[in-house]
Each structure stands twice: as structure tokens, then as C-alpha cells.
Amino acid sequence: VLTCSIWGCGGSTPAPTTPKSGQSAVSAPASTSVSGKIKFKTASGDVLASMKPKEYGYKVVDGQGADLGKIKRDGERIKVKIGGATQFKVKPKDGGVKLSDAAGNTIIRIKRKGEGFQLRDGGDTTFAQLKKKGSNWTAVNANGDLLALVKVKDTKCKLYDASDKGLFSISDKSTPAGTALMAVTNIPIIQRCALYAFFKDKGW
Numbered sequence: 080v081l082t083c084s085i086w087g088c089g090g091s092t093p094a095p096t097t098p099k100s101g102q103s104a105v106s107a108p109a110s111t112s113v114s115g116k117i118k119f120k121t122a123s124g125d126v127l128a129s130m131k132p133k134e135y136g137y138k139v140v141d142g143q144g145a146d147l148g149k150i151k152r153d154g155e156r157i158k159v160k161i162g163g164a165t166q167f168k169v170k171p172k173d174g175g176v177k178l179s180d181a182a183g184n185t186i187i188r189i190k191r192k193g194e195g196f197q198l199r200d201g202g203d204t205t206f207a208q209l210k211k212k213g214s215n216w217t218a219v220n221a222n223g224d225l226l227a228l229v230k231v232k233d234t235k236c237k238l239y240d241a242s243d244k245g246l247f248s249i250s251d252k253s254t255p256a257g258t259a260l261m262a263v264t265n266i267p268i269i270q271r272c273a274l275y276a277f278f279k280d281k282g283w
Contacts (some may be wrong), residue, residue, distance in 0.1 A: 117249060119261070119268070128268050130276070139272050148269045150276050159273045167270060169277045176277055178270060187266065189274070196256065196283075198263065207263045209256050218259040227262030229255045238262055254279040 117130040126142040130150070136157065137150040148161040159167035165181050175196065178187040188199045194211040207226070210217045218226040227238040227246055236258040237248040249258055257278030261271055 117251070120247065128272070130272055137272065137276055139269055150273050152276075152280070155280075157273050157277055159269060161269070167273060169273050176274065178274060186270070187274075196260075198260075206265070209259045211256075216255045216259040218262040226264075227259060229259045231255055251279075254281075254283055256283045 115132045118126050119128045119130075120126050128142065128147060129140050130137040131140065133149075135149070136152045139147040139150060141147055148159050148166070151158045151160060155171055157169040158165050159169070167178060167180060167186070168183070169176060169178050171177075172188065173190065175188065175190045177185060177189075179185050185201045187201075188203070190197045190199065192208065195216075196209040197205055198207040198209070199205050204221075206221050208219050210219060212228070214231060216229040218229075220226055225241045227240060228243075230237050230239065231252050234252055235248050235250050236252050236255050238246040238258065238261075240246055246262070249261075251258075254275065257275040260266075260274055260278065263271070266274075
């Protein structure tokens with residue numbers, strides 16, 4: 080049973096932990112776009128969270144429509160507000176991106192590595208990578224175990240696990256790397272949504 084703790088629904092959010100060896104992306108959500116809305120669903124079709132486009136960016140809600148936070152654009156930067164207060168910030172950093180708390184403490188650094196990205200925690204330890212494989216993208220954990228493979232098909236990005244089982248899809252092919260990042264489920268959902276929005280804006 081998937082619970083709110085997987086998605087980081089609470090106000091305070093811990094830094095990500097290193098995925099365990101062999102961790103699967105089966106718990107990653109499925110995604111579809113309805114009237115501009117991006118829905119994140121379980122494999123069984125249950126909605127766990129949605130990103131609703133707004134003039135300021137996105138409003139993120141859970142499956143019951145409860146507010147999880149707001150993703151607000153500020154130039155090239157993004158602020159994540161929960162309960163009206165800024166909790167997280169996303170900004171460009173050395174060709175990559177940095178996610179920090181309201182005080183500026185680093186939670187995640189995403190650095191360029193070749194054509195892909197390396198995800199590091201606040202202690203500068205790599206816990207996942209996004210790798211480009213031909214025209215497709217993969218997400219792997221620190222041990223190199225596959226979390227998800229992204230394939231661009233027509234107007235969609237689809238994610239598959241190591242056994243080629245479909246995990247989820249999103250009706251938007253503008254950011255396959257951002258879609259791969261959504262499979263790194265030890266990052267709380269509100270932070271993943273903010274990073275996804277940043278990747279989308281950048282066309283990564």
C-alpha cells in the first residue's frame with residue numbers, strides 16, 4: 080500500500096537517502112496530462128498527486144485534491160511554498176541545478192555528467208544518476224541499478240522497469256530527463272515536481 084510518506088506530503092521534508100541496491104522504480108507514479116494538468120498515478124490508476132498549471136507556475140495537490148504546495152517561478156528560479164511560506168528553492172548552478180531549503184542549505188545538487196545528470200545529496204554524495212541512452216533516458220541508483228527507462232513515443236514519455244514492465248507515462252515529451260527524475264522516489268514528491276518544472280522550463 081502506498082502511503083503519503085512516500086510522497087513527502089508533510090510540511091518539513093528530509094533530504095533524500097541513498098537508494099538500496101536493487102531498488103526498483105515500481106513505486107514510481109504513472110502520469111497523464113488532462114487539460115494541461117499533469118496527474119501522477121499508481122500502476123493501478125489511483126491518483127496520488129497532480130500538478131495544475133497556474134499563472135505563477137503550478138499548484139500541486141494530492142489524490143483527494145488537498146494542497147501539497149505551490150511551485151512559483153521567479154525568473155530562472157523556482158520557489159516552493161507550502162502553507163504560504165517558502166520551504167524550498169530551485170536555481171541554476173554550474174550548468175546544473177541546486178535545490179535548497181528556505182535558509183539556503185543544499186538538499187540536492189544535480190550536476191551535469193556527459194549528456195546526463197548526477198544527483199548528489201547535501202553531503203555531496205551521489206545517490207542517483209540520469210543517463211542518456213541513445214534517444215532515451217534512464218534513472219539509476221548509486222549502485223547503477225536501473226530505476227526506470229524512459230522511451231519517447233509519439234507525444235508521450237513512457238517509463239519501464241528492468242523487466243520492461245510499464246511503470247507510468249506522461250503526455251509531454253519536452254523533458255524526458257525530467258520524467259526519468261520522477262522515478263527517483265526517495266526524493267519527496269513536491270521536490271520532484273519542482274525539479275520537473277525546472278527541467279521542463281530548461282527543455283532538458
